[in-house]
Amino acid sequence: MATTRPLDAREAAAFHALIRTHARVVRILEAELEAEQGLSLPAYEVLAHLSEAPDRRRRMTELASFAVLTPSGLTRLVDKLVRDGLVERQRCGTDARVVYAALTDAGFQRLVDAYPTHLRGVREHVVDRLTPAQLDAVAEALGPLTTGDGPEPSAADCTEPA
Amino acid sequence: MATTRPLDAREAAAFHALIRTHARVVRILEAELEAEQGLSLPAYEVLAHLSEAPDRRRRMTELASFAVLTPSGLTRLVDKLVRDGLVERQRCGTDARVVYAALTDAGFQRLVDAYPTHLRGVREHVVDRLTPAQLDAVAEALGPLTTGDGPEPSAADCTEPA
DNA sequence: CTAAGAAGGTTGCGAGCGCAAGTATTCCGG
DNA sequence: CCGGAATACTTGCGCTCGCAACCTTCTTAG
Numbered sequence: 001m002a003t004t005r006p007l008d009a010r011e012a013a014a015f016h017a018l019i020r021t022h023a024r025v026v027r028i029l030e031a032e033l034e035a036e037q038g039l040s041l042p043a044y045e046v047l048a049h050l051s052e053a054p055d056r057r058r059r060m061t062e063l064a065s066f067a068v069l070t071p072s073g074l075t076r077l078v079d080k081l082v083r084d085g086l087v088e089r090q091r092c093g094t095d096a097r098v099v100y101a102a103l104t105d106a107g108f109q110r111l112v113d114a115y116p117t118h119l120r121g122v123r124e125h126v127v128d129r130l131t132p133a134q135l136d137a138v139a140e141a142l143g144p145l146t147t148g149d150g151p152e153p154s155a156a157d158c159t160e161p162a
Numbered sequence: 163m164a165t166t167r168p169l170d171a172r173e174a175a176a177f178h179a180l181i182r183t184h185a186r187v188v189r190i191l192e193a194e195l196e197a198e199q200g201l202s203l204p205a206y207e208v209l210a211h212l213s214e215a216p217d218r219r220r221r222m223t224e225l226a227s228f229a230v231l232t233p234s235g236l237t238r239l240v241d242k243l244v245r246d247g248l249v250e251r252q253r254c255g256t257d258a259r260v261v262y263a264a265l266t267d268a269g270f271q272r273l274v275d276a277y278p279t280h281l282r283g284v285r286e287h288v289v290d291r292l293t294p295a296q297l298d299a300v301a302e303a304l305g306p307l308t309t310g311d312g313p314e315p316s317a318a319d320c321t322e323p324a
Numbered sequence: 325c326t327a328a329g330a331a332g333g334t335t336g337c338g339a340g341c342g343c344a345a346g347t348a349t350t351c352c353g354g
Numbered sequence: 355c356c357g358g359a360a361t362a363c364t365t366g367c368g369c370t371c372g373c374a375a376c377c378t379t380c381t382t383a384g
């Protein structure tokens with residue numbers, strides 16, 4: 001199997017669809033969220049992920065692997081969310097290296113406010129344009145690529161919040 | 163049809179797969195291309211698109227709509243490619259507002275050198291992990307989203323290169 | 325007990341790029 | 355022909371974020 005065979009039309013179409021559609025969709029969603037709620041898409045995603053976590057908090061590393069950010073990018077984003085009062089940092093009692101990002105009440109409320117905007121955008125620009133079969137196909141095709149060779153970090157192991 | 167109904171599991175899975183997979187794949191491809199060829203992914207895409215164009219040149223606007231960049235982003239990217247000698251700007255004889263970006267010989271050669279790296283990355287991280295059916299499904303599902311409400315700019319209309 | 329190494333986060337630095345405003349050119353109504 | 359609107363691109367500004375280096379804390383071998 002020559003892995004350096006040029007892309008055929010089908011392969012190129014799939015790849016370009018992925019790249020271009022993502023760019024376009026993300027730009028639109030981001031613009032809407034920013035205009036109506038003053039929140040960037042990564043910020044929204046972090047708040048949303050925290051809201052679903054036990055005690056509404058997560059370790060930085062966990063958050064980084066879930067979010068579309070490197071650790072350093074996450075640090076800066078959380079800096080900003082802390083400045084805005086939406087998140088607070090908590091240290092871990094059993095491992096002083098670990099930092100938790102925890103959703104504040106204000107952060108939760110902000111997420112609640114922003115949810116309709118985000119939901120509408122996702123539906124309007126992506127989800128409602130696909131059939132159920134297409135939704136499944138996209139998830140099944142693309143999902144495994146993400147979990148491929150990146151080790152999945154295990155759950156939190158810190159008992160004392162401090 | 164309540165368009166504000168929360169995303170069900172299938173819808174959420176598809177959307178997240180799109181967002182996360184793209185982020186991961188692009189980061190890897192970009193890192194490989196940068197390390198081995200000293201080229202960013204947007205730069206590669208611009209060179210590749212130019213190489214396929216008649217006379218190996220395109221109007222800035224065309225390029226911007228194809229590439230994953232706004233016009234201002236494209237201006238800066240082309241600035242850089244010009245500095246590196248890979249592209250040159252040409253003015254249009256019949257419409258002085260129009261600027262063409264044209265691939266230089268050096269630019270073409272650079273693209274030829276970088277092609278194997280890019281191809282290998284795309285195969286390894288995306289295309290070779292999908293079945294033909296999945297490739298078609300992704301292209302058919304995602305492709306239409308890109309051409310949806312964005313007007314497709316028509317072909318070049320400039321006769322004299324100058 | 326101690327030193328080496330790994331792991332979790334954070335920072336210095338700089339590149340990339342979007343938005344809004346600006347410039348130059350062309351189009352069009354009267 | 356003339357002036358306003360549209361088009362094509364560029365620039366000022368500022369924010370985001372990745373990489374590499376760094377600090378701190380934990381782990382483990384000797």
